[in-house]
Amino acid sequence: METSIPLEESGAAAIADFSHAHSQIIAHLMSFSCLPGALQSPALQSSARHVAAEALAFFHETINAHHVEEEQLLFPEVLSRATDGTEREQILSMIEQLSREHRQVEALWAGLEPALQQIADGRSLALDGQAVQQLVLDYGGHAAFEEAEFLPLCREILRRDLARGEFAPTLNGQLEKIHSL
Ligand SMILES: [Fe+2]
Numbered sequence: 428m429e430t431s432i433p434l435e436e437s438g439a440a441a442i443a444d445f446s447h448a449h450s451q452i453i454a455h456l457m458s459f460s461c462l463p464g465a466l467q468s469p470a471l472q473s474s475a476r477h478v479a480a481e482a483l484a485f486f487h488e489t490i491n492a493h494h495v496e497e498e499q500l501l502f503p504e505v506l507s508r509a510t511d512g513t514e515r516e517q518i519l520s521m522i523e524q525l526s527r528e529h530r531q532v533e534a535l536w537a538g539l540e541p542a543l544q545q546i547a548d549g550r551s552l553a554l555d556g557q558a559v560q561q562l563v564l565d566y567g568g569h570a571a572f573e574e575a576e577f578l579p580l581c582r583e584i585l586r587r588d589l590a591r592g593e594f595a596p597t598l599n600g601q602l603e604k605i606h607s608l
């Protein structure tokens with residue numbers, strides 16, 4: 428028998444999914460931030476190789492997918508439900524800022540990737556520690572803004588549509604489809 432999820436839970440679950448991804452990303456970035464230090468210590472070099480390999484996989488599988496979900500599902504969904512005027516302008520300006528930050532973080536990552544691949548393969552111990560710290564700081568700020576400002580506004584807009592009886596759980600349904608691929 429098919430179980431239907433109450434509409435309110437669908438919207439809340441979709442937003443909670445994004446928050447959960449942030450916790451995972453920040454936890455991984457914290458261990459990634461220790462990598463330059465670990466590479467300086469002979470005793471930690473084999474675990475450093477492991478951290479580099481894990482970071483490469485994590486960025487490809489989780490961070491890139493998270494950006495795609497935000498930009499292709501969450502942003503358009505919330506923008507289409509924003510009321511004309513100030514709310515729409517606010518959402519649009521946040522979306523532009525967040526998308527720009529995604530590109531900046533991806534560019535920083537692309538700069539680090541060849542060195543990380545060499546470390547993971549055991550061919551080098553060289554890594555730009557400043558770029559690593561920049562990436563961790565930038566991502567921390569990005570995720571903190573989404574948690575403090577953007578997601579609460581998304582939650583409010585989705586809840587408002589629910590109260591009007593207009594909410595269709597498309598966002599949650601699409602997220603589930605992506606996660607089942
Ligand atoms: Fe984001």
Ligand SMILES: [Fe+2]
Pocket residue numbers: 445449493497570573
């Ligand atoms: Fe995010």
